[in-house]
Amino acid sequence: MKPILPGSLGDDGRPATLGVMGGGQLGRMFVQAAQAMGYYTAVLDPDPTSPAGLVAHYHVQADYLGEPGLAQLMQRSSAITTEFENVPAAALATLAAHRPVSPGAACVAVCQDRAVEKAHFERSGVPCAPYAVIETAAQLAAVPSQLLPGILKTSRLGYDGKGQARVADRAALAAAWDTLRCAPCVLEQQLPLALELSVIVARGADGQCVHLPVQQNLHRDGILAVTQVPAPDADAALQQRAVQAAESLAEALGYVGVLCVEFFLLQDGRLVANEMAPRPHNSGHYSIEACDVSQFALQVRCLAGLPLVQPRLHSPAVMLNLLGDLWLDPAGRERVPDWSGVLALPGAHLHLYAKGQARPGRKMGHLTITAADAATARAVALRAAATLGLPAF
Ligand SMILES: Nc1ncnc2c1ncn2[C@@H]1O[C@H](COP(=O)(O)OP(=O)(O)O)[C@@H](O)[C@H]1O
Ligand SMILES: [Mg+2]
The missing domain is CATH 3.30.470.20 (ATP-grasp fold, B domain)
Structure with a gap:
């Protein structure tokens, strides 16, 4: 890829603009770092008072998934990144068809799903906690006893300890899975x-x-x-x-x-x-x-x-x-x-x-x-x- 040099002019005659999916604090600090180097910045976030939207040159106030928001972000940005991992991979792939996007949709997809992520650890020869994937009642019943006591985590969308439950035994595991609405989960052995x-x-x-x-x-x-x-x-x-x-x-x-x-x-x-x-x-x-x-x-x-x-x-x-x-x-x-x-x-x-x-x-x-x-x-x-x-x- 040809570098996007700070201060260079984009096709529209404006200084090169770096875009970010998401308007939280990580986006805010990305924007601040980009601005320090002379880039213009664009943020896609529906919240009119999002932390990053407040400091970016352009705030596209629209849904992350909707075509109009993605199109506007693309129109503004010379290249696009994300500040949260729950951007749908499809949205990143759409953007990537027209602009440099990093990280790539496939990499983000691996980090979005704990089961896929753990498979990546194993494939890369990096040890992780012993675990089992639980997506069906049969998988729940077949969980090896040595994984208990364990931590049940939803495969997707967990953060800051949310979507997790510590489970001491099989009864607690079954109850916790129920509380998590039988969402796809991984059970990890609780490690010392x-x-x-x-x-x-x-x-x-x-x-x-x-x-x-x-x-x-x-x-x-x-x-x-x-x-x-x-x-x-x-x-x-x-x-x-x-x-x-x-x-x-x-x-x-x-x-x-x-x-x-x-x-x-x-x-x-x-x-x-x-x-x-x-x-x-x-x-x-x-x-x-x-x-x-x-x-x-x-x-x-x-x-x-x-x-x-x-x-x-x-x-x-x-x-x-x-x-x-x-x-x-x-x-x-x-x-x-x-x-x-x-x-x-x-x-x-x-x-x-x-x-x-x-x-x-x-x-x-x-x-x-x-x-x-x-x-x-x-x-x-x-x-x-x-x-x-x-x-x-
Ligand atoms: N298998 C485990 N054994 C012991 N402690 C754990 C285990 N998994 C998570 N924890 C504790 O819970 C915290 C949050 O878990 P983590 O999987 O990182 O979820 P989150 O996505 O919410 O950060 C960890 O930083 C650690 O303190
Ligand atoms: Mg964590």
Whole structure:
């Protein structure tokens, strides 16, 4: 593909425009990275106040699936990416017939379905949790006992721990499948986790692969709460294993774009892949301030066919997710969190996504603390957490 150079003019005489399917916070940060390089940006999202739509040059306020919205996005954009994996593959394929699109529809389709994703792990020689696909009552009945206790997950559309149930035995499994309306699911063995890690790789059309440093993640209630980089509890050999596994998964897919792979380190030292996201990831937000190339700048470069360079972490960082709970006092009344207290801390970088309504569990923003050394970043992040009323980590 011929690179889409920043600041070059498109067919319509306007500066080259990068388009994104979806108007959430990932789209917003992609738009901001693209704009920093001089691109115009276009966002397709039906919500008139979507976080990315608010900051893009062009906001196509239309349904993701409808012909008119896709046509308008295409008309505006020189190349198109996505910020969420549940874009129907057919919509990406339609766009790809007329414009460069990355990641490709086939890659997104693999990441959309946990059963297909796990098959990809196995095919690529990357271990994952023992699992069974449950799409029929017969498959439910045939589940091997060693998968219990386990976690039942809908194959599609799950996120932030939604569409999941922990099941101790067969009776609980049957009840949980019923609650999930007998949707296609995978049952995974519940594994004894020592750590959660993630790796973000970016792969260009020429096959060149670069990666961000390995992230160590803490989840609360199934939602990412804290990311630390460098990963405090993962040694260099383990980190290298994770990076190699992520790169081989991207390669085996012929992936072009930014891909995040989540891993579990088990208590016996085994590393298993959990899931993939065909886009930048919440665990990579720290890279905006802590790396010389962020995950969003990598997404821009992949999409525009620009050179990829290996990012360098220049500052140890801790990222705290800011969920809607922070905006609610114990009585459930809205309040403004103590931003002055937080911004008085050295190395604090506040990102709010301009989502109007705070709701418990809703991702409203994140806070990255950078410092000259990891111990200081952690100490300051603990002070930030205490200031906001978040638990220590
Ligand atoms: N097989 C498992 N064993 C133990 N913990 C798990 C397992 N699967 C998921 N979890 C926990 O639940 C979290 C969310 O699960 P995940 O599959 O990543 O779903 P989501 O798409 O909601 O992020 C994981 O980060 C991990 O903490
Ligand atoms: Mg996950």
